[in-house]
Amino acid sequence: AQSVAQPEDQVNVAEGNPLTVKCTYSVSGNPYLFWYVQYPNRGLQFLLKYITGDNLVKGSYGFEAEFNKSQTSFHLKKPSALVSDSALYFCAVRDPYGNNRLAFGKGNQVVVIP
């Protein structure tokens, strides 16, 4: 079955510093990968996705993600973190053998320190 792992529970970063949220995947076949962000008491908001093509994917709010096939990773990045980026971030993989359902990781809490 397709799955993703988010190894860290919480990521702390100072405002203005680069932000990285890690995600590794395990799939049969081609990976279809997504990042979502969840603010308190809100639903998930779509950030970006990798389907095919360039390994560097650009998304909303200045976020980007780098797809690395050899390391089976899809890390989310932002060059300069803002306090407003403090939220819960989820990596997900689509399962084409399971009616295209999304399988989510456990999430990473990001805290940006002013």
Place this chain on the structure above:
Amino acid sequence: EAGVAQSPRYKIIEKRQSVAFWCNPISGHATLYWYQQILGQGPKLLIQFQNNGVVDDSQLPKDRFSAERLKGVDSTLKIQPAKLEDSAVYLCASSLSLAGIQETQYFGPGTRLLVL
């Protein structure tokens, strides 16, 4: 464009009571999903519909959970009777269609359920 709407936003019930959640997807979206998000975990798919037909309900606890999407638009998710472990956020999502591997799912704000 209006997003996915859900109601109520919060619900507190006692165990063994019943509860229902409502979802209105983005206009024109054929596929609708219900997820359960337990505190500290990622969302888990409960059921997905393509128009008014069930595509996947393999992870739905059918002894107590039910869902319907009668006219292919709005959907309701019901729990009867509720257990303590059903305390979670219930998220509804929609996408244009099921067939596209690159389809993006768009989520509503969720309903936070507390079972006492």
